[in-house]
Amino acid sequence: MTVSATPPTPDFTIAHLSDTHFLGGRAPWGGVIDTDTQIESALAQLTRSGRRPDAIVLTGDLTDLGEPEAYRRLRAIVEPVADDLGAQLVWVMGNHDERGVYARELFGEDLEGPDEDHPQDRVYDVRGLRIIAFDSTVPGYHHGDVDAAQLEWLRGVLADPAPHGTLLALHHPPIKTPLELMNLLQLQHQDDLAEVIRGTDVRGVLGGHLHYSTFGLFAGVPVSVASATCNTMDLTAPPRELRQIDALRTFSLVHVYPDGLTHSVLPVDDYEPVETLDSDFLARIEALPAAEQFERFSKKRTIG
DSSP states (O other): OOOOSSOOOOSEEEEEEBOOOBOGGGOOBTTTBOHHHHHHHHHHHHHHTTOOOSEEEEESOOBSSOOHHHHHHHHHHHHHHHHHHTOEEEEEOOTTSOHHHHHHHHHOOOOOGGGTTOOOOEEEEETTEEEEEEOOBOTTOSSBOOOHHHHHHHHHHHTSOOTTOEEEEESSOSSOOSOTGGGGGSBSOHHHHHHHHTTSSEEEEEEOSSSSOEEEEETTEEEEEOOBSSOEEOTTSOTTOOOEESOOOEEEEEEEETTEEEEEEEEOSOOOOSOOOOHHHHHHHHTSOHHHHIIIIISOOOOO
């Protein structure tokens, strides 16, 4: 493989955010965190990056208490950015969301009678890349689960491969965590889900819920968990202790190539650059023959 300063162009770019935890009346989460400012900062970072994502996926816990005004406020912040970027907006249910309010405020659907607790599963076609928003929530509880009817529905969707494959987005990631108490809130019946997706065109699984960035494999498929924009878990806390902190918020960019995926973690919070090699420098490198690019940028300058 020949490497140059000009990277290959991905077929698709997905911005993956999670766990915004909006409260009604713009109440700060925990009495401290301004959730609006955090998601606005993440979207500003995304816009400033110059990336033009094909989709923006938010993997659940959009609100903290399922309040209608909280959904409306979140939509008012996120939708204009998605429209400006030309990105498909994909909402995913989380355990802090409420299905009826979620469906009404985000999709204009009124769930009544037996449909009131119907899983909020939806399929999006993004230029041939299929994104499935899969509802892993259990009404009245914070742990995740999938029932037989959902799995049969998913099996039917995946029976017809998409031109560029599928990304499965769900709130409760099928991945292990070192946080003991979070194990009580993990996704149940993971083996059943693995049986459905193994050998299909699912190329990646996107999740949230854990409030820290992490990665793994499930049924041979890479799993990427986006940290929360609200607050994060401190993995340096003592064993058997959950500590949520007002720091280290991130979101992810998923680049989809013909032969694989990459997941990159971007900061939400402001930061100070310490060194910058600007576009003019890159242009000068790109203007050189490939071998000279290595000599100019890769070769060590030793002191001796």
